[in-house]
Amino acid sequence: MLNWRNVSLIFQREVRDQLRDRRTLFMIAVLPLLLYPALGLGMMQLTLVFREQPRAVVILGAENLPNEPVLVQGDRFAEQWFTDIDDPVRRASAAARLVVITDQPGSAERVAKDDPALKPLVLLERAREIRESLANGGGAPEAKEQKRQRSGELFGKSGLQVLVVVPPEFRKHLERVREQLKSRRDGAGIPTDYERPRIVFNKADEKSQITFNRVSDVLEKWETSILDDWLRLAELDQSFTHPVLGDPVDVSLAEQMAAGIWSKLFPALLVIMSVTGAFYPAIDLVAGEKERGTMETLLICPATRTEIVLGKFFTVFLFSCTTALLNLASMGLTGKHIAGMAPAGVLARGGDVAFPPLSAVFWIVAILVPLAALFSALCLALATFARSSKEGQYYLTPLLMVTLGLTMFCLSPGVDLTPQYSVLPIVGAALLLKGLLLSPLHSGALYIYVGPVLATSLIYSALALWWAIDQFKREEVLFREGERFELRLWIKHLLRDKEPTPSFSEAAFCFVLIMLLQFFATGFLRARMITTTAGDFGRVLMQLMIMQQLAIVACPALMMGVMLTTSVRRTFRINWPGWKMLGSAALLPLVLHPVSVELLGRLKWFFGELPPEARKAMAAMGDSAVPLWFVLLTFAIAPAVCEEIAFRGFILSGLGRRGRVLLAVGLSSVAFGIMHMIPEQVFNASLMGLVLGTLAVRSGSILPCVVFHLLTNTLGVLHGRFGEVWYETTQMKAFFAFEGGMLRYRAPMLVVCIAIAAPLLWWLFRPLVTSESEMNAAREPDEDLDAAAQSERHDRAKALATHRE
Numbered sequence: 001m002l003n004w005r006n007v008s009l010i011f012q013r014e015v016r017d018q019l020r021d022r023r024t025l026f027m028i029a030v031l032p033l034l035l036y037p038a039l040g041l042g043m044m045q046l047t048l049v050f051r052e053q054p055r056a057v058v059i060l061g062a063e064n065l066p067n068e069p070v071l072v073q074g075d076r077f078a079e080q081w082f083t084d085i086d087d088p089v090r091r092a093s094a095a096a097r098l099v100v101i102t103d104q105p106g107s108a109e110r111v112a113k114d115d116p117a118l119k120p121l122v123l124l125e126r127a128r129e130i131r132e133s134l135a136n137g138g139g140a141p142e143a144k145e146q147k148r149q150r151s152g153e154l155f156g157k158s159g160l161q162v163l164v165v166v167p168p169e170f171r172k173h174l175e176r177v178r179e180q181l182k183s184r185r186d187g188a189g190i191p192t193d194y195e196r197p198r199i200v201f202n203k204a205d206e207k208s209q210i211t212f213n214r215v216s217d218v219l220e221k222w223e224t225s226i227l228d229d230w231l232r233l234a235e236l237d238q239s240f241t242h243p244v245l246g247d248p249v250d251v252s253l254a255e256q257m258a259a260g261i262w263s264k265l266f267p268a269l270l271v272i273m274s275v276t277g278a279f280y281p282a283i284d285l286v287a288g289e290k291e292r293g294t295m296e297t298l299l300i301c302p303a304t305r306t307e308i309v310l311g312k313f314f315t316v317f318l319f320s321c322t323t324a325l326l327n328l329a330s331m332g333l334t335g336k337h338i339a340g341m342a343p344a345g346v347l348a349r350g351g352d353v354a355f356p357p358l359s360a361v362f363w364i365v366a367i368l369v370p371l372a373a374l375f376s377a378l379c380l381a382l383a384t385f386a387r388s389s390k391e392g393q394y395y396l397t398p399l400l401m402v403t404l405g406l407t408m409f410c411l412s413p414g415v416d417l418t419p420q421y422s423v424l425p426i427v428g429a430a431l432l433l434k435g436l437l438l439s440p441l442h443s444g445a446l447y448i449y450v451g452p453v454l455a456t457s458l459i460y461s462a463l464a465l466w467w468a469i470d471q472f473k474r475e476e477v478l479f480r481e482g483e484r485f486e487l488r489l490w491i492k493h494l495l496r497d498k499e500p501t502p503s504f505s506e507a508a509f510c511f512v513l514i515m516l517l518q519f520f521a522t523g524f525l526r527a528r529m530i531t532t533t534a535g536d537f538g539r540v541l542m543q544l545m546i547m548q549q550l551a552i553v554a555c556p557a558l559m560m561g562v563m564l565t566t567s568v569r570r571t572f573r574i575n576w577p578g579w580k581m582l583g584s585a586a587l588l589p590l591v592l593h594p595v596s597v598e599l600l601g602r603l604k605w606f607f608g609e610l611p612p613e614a615r616k617a618m619a620a621m622g623d624s625a626v627p628l629w630f631v632l633l634t635f636a637i638a639p640a641v642c643e644e645i646a647f648r649g650f651i652l653s654g655l656g657r658r659g660r661v662l663l664a665v666g667l668s669s670v671a672f673g674i675m676h677m678i679p680e681q682v683f684n685a686s687l688m689g690l691v692l693g694t695l696a697v698r699s700g701s702i703l704p705c706v707v708f709h710l711l712t713n714t715l716g717v718l719h720g721r722f723g724e725v726w727y728e729t730t731q732m733k734a735f736f737a738f739e740g741g742m743l744r745y746r747a748p749m750l751v752v753c754i755a756i757a758a759p760l761l762w763w764l765f766r767p768l769v770t771s772e773s774e775m776n777a778a779r780e781p782d783e784d785l786d787a788a789a790q791s792e793r794h795d796r797a798k799a800l801a802t803h804r805e
Helices: 004-019 022-052 088-096 107-114 120-135 141-158 170-184 206-233 254-292 295-299 305-341 358-385 389-411 427-438 444-473 487-496 504-530 534-564 579-602 612-621 628-655 661-674 679-699 703-729 747-764 772-779 787-804
Strands: 055-060 098-102 162-165 198-201 736-739 742-745
Touching: 004 254, 004 305, 055 120, 055 206, 088 098, 098 107, 098 120, 098 206, 107 120, 120 141, 120 162, 120 198, 162 206, 170 206, 198 206, 254 295, 254 305, 254 358, 254 389, 254 427, 295 305, 305 358, 305 444, 358 389, 358 427, 358 444, 389 427, 427 444, 504 534, 504 628, 534 612, 534 628, 579 679, 579 703, 579 742, 579 747, 612 703, 628 661, 628 679, 628 703, 661 679, 679 703, 679 747, 742 747
Parallel strands: 055 098, 055 162
Antiparallel strands: 162 198, 736 742
16 A cells, blocks of 8 residues: 655655755746746847847939939938827937948948948849849749749848839829829829839848838838828828728737737746746656665655655656746746836836736646646656666657647637647646637636646646656666667667567557658658549549558568567468457447447547548449449558557567566557557547457467458448448348438347347456466466467466566
8 A cells, every 4th residue: 555654755765865856946947037037138138129229221323303392312311201200309319220222322321431340332233134134034933933043142241231223214104193183173084004013022031021021111101102192182081091900900909919928938938937847847856866876775765656756756746847937037026017118119018017817827836737747757657767867868858859749839819729639648737728818808608618627638638647657666767777889780689689570669669660651652642642643532542542551550560570589470460360359349439430430420429520631532332433442452452451450460469478468458559550640540440459469469360350450441431331231122221321421220229239249348358467376377278269278378367477577
């Protein structure tokens, strides 16, 4: 029985040790208090410097600009075009930040005198080269592309930020239109097809893009002034050019503006600081103890391994929560202070940035607990596997990188909390907190996700903690010797020191290899389908799917089984299973298929619509132009054989090598589901994988799995292809319904299927070899198994007994 006094003693010991470490105290308490104020002041200073930096604009053909309204005054744009700035001082400052260099006499010299660093003469000369490059060439598309390419090369080397090219006679065209409007009071028939000025910029250059935005805003206001003058001369109202949209109305509240800022900062910081706070203490508590030689002393104390892990877990959990909360508090105080100091225009409505309400603080703490527990357990498990602190950092760095990737995904404005995202680790918690902070006044709709997010987060944390405890109980992990890796010797070892079945790592590598091959093949398959005509789409798709099953799923498992093991028969479970198992494998699909269809139908709200590629594949399944035998070969026979060879053959044999049957079945089921990629199929395939894995373990043969898989997929094909026909022609409409374009099953049919399936599943899922009495029974003959299957059963029981000892 668990002794919580031992857990408390170990917890107090580890906390005292960590508090004596100056590096730990600095990372947790001192760094947040110094880091964020320094970062805030630095970013504010950089922002101001970046905004105040002058930007050079070259105007060629300035003599062709109209005199009224004036656009350029000296070497600046006229201040009257900065109409969005009310303060005269700031308006003059904004105009001064755009330095104008024209080809008028004396312009470049005046600018060079005021700011020699701009090198206006050089910029003016290179601007003329770019104008000549744009003017040369014909009108063919190839010639235009060549001009653009040449101009881009010149512009990139020139140092220019924005170039404005004013065409010849531009002023005369404007004056002619104005005179005609003044005399005729009517714009009908007045030619306006003259050449306009062009703005040349480089979108890939951030400075050029910023300068372009400023210049285009000035020119738009200048153009609007000319247009207003023309409308007045034509006796038209100025609103004539805006017949639809009026002035926009901003109804954002101060607390909503603040919530928008905190919703971008707090979720990301909460996740990153939680994993960072658990990162270093976990390494020091386990890998550090191995290096210091104190692990053996701890293990001989009266506390059990579980109590030791729990004490260390609560220590890491405490530091993870403390680090996250201190960083959030420091970030909030710094952000509030910096926003209040920011001048107008640097931060929109900076003075209105208020702290989140108390309800948001409550949710921050509530979501922090399962997040910190998850990261603490994961870091502790990975650190247990490490031999040293340096190796622990190698193992934990991928966890940190994955966490950063998921955090960036959650920060995307287009990503909102959905039923699928709510059950994902890290993602659900980050999106829930983001939504609660973003809409503090209207977050009622998000409360339905609180339960799923917190429940799944706690489940993930419990699984991670179980893994950490399991790692700590294994001597080969806790006291692992140093290893020197050499690729040539490792390959020789694999090929020379073979064993009858694959190892756990070889099974995991096989799954990773299948996923990588599937990832790289996706682009090829998609490109092939794009070039396929509509009439051949179904046939080509099925050909590619058969090739994918053979080359990507079956071949890696078969090759690894032949090369890395000595017994292909035991690896792939090539045994006769017995008629009882075959009968169960044949009956179960018939009664589970209706339940599966109805379950997926009722979970449609959770999974949403299928992706377009999946819908096309389903449509090809029902295409009458494709022979039924070919459809069955693609969707039933090939997956039943290839996927069972890989997942219930090589992968399950490797995962169950250590005698941990339940874990092997669960992991192989999850891997089987992940391979299907689409969430709806991942869920269904994972459940089916539990049945298939248990069939394989119970029978010691892959044949029942092939039968079950084949019949399940065959029913799916027939259901999708002939469902409507069955419903229209059968007299058993009391058992069937046709809804949403597919055949569904009514309650009487489901009741019958469940009544038959329940005892079969109970018999199949009865406890596997988990006790001494069952291990002894496993060694006894079974009339349903042949000699090879019984031998494998005996070996499995022996492996479990060895593991328990």
